[in-house]
Amino acid sequence: MTSLQDHPTLTRKERKDLKILALFTSVYCSAHHAAVREPLSSLPPNLAKLQRYRYCTECRDFLQYAIDRRLKCPLTDKPSCKHCHVHCYHPGHREKVRQVMRFSGQALIRRGRLDLLWHYLF
Ligand SMILES: [Zn+2]
Numbered sequence: 341m342t343s344l345q346d347h348p349t350l351t352r353k354e355r356k357d358l359k360i361l362a363l364f365t366s367v368y369c370s371a372h373h374a375a376v377r378e379p380l381s382s383l384p385p386n387l388a389k390l391q392r393y394r395y396c397t398e399c400r401d402f403l404q405y406a407i408d409r410r411l412k413c414p415l416t417d418k419p420s421c422k423h424c425h426v427h428c429y430h431p432g433h434r435e436k437v438r439q440v441m442r443f444s445g446q447a448l449i450r451r452g453r454l455d456l457l458w459h460y461l462f
Pocket of ligand 1: 368369370372373395396397398399400
């Protein structure tokens with residue numbers, strides 16, 4: 341696996357997207373997965389703060405994949421991933437993104453955290 345430190349160039353929007361996904365995945369993971377949870381091991385420097393979240397192995401792989409794809413995306417001026425012609429997400433990944441965003445979005449609404457709502461992934 342390529343070291344993420346070799347690709348530290350994420351735009352502000354990409355960092356924001358990934359931070360939201362990391363937050364939402366941690367909400368989802370703590371509600372669904374009882375396994376021992378650990379922080380992400382390989383983060384680019386400008387996403388180092390994400391180490392505060394803990395995930396099970398499955399969710400760690402999922403999130404690491406999402407970060408990795410974003411770091412390697414060939415499009416400089418990215419359309420919303422929904423309209424992207426590259427389709428970098430492998431089968432199953434997008435479904436989990438949807439599942440995670442839907443569940444955690446509703447959980448945050450119930451807790452009155454509308455400020456954390458997303459409007460750019462889907
Ligand atoms: Zn999990």
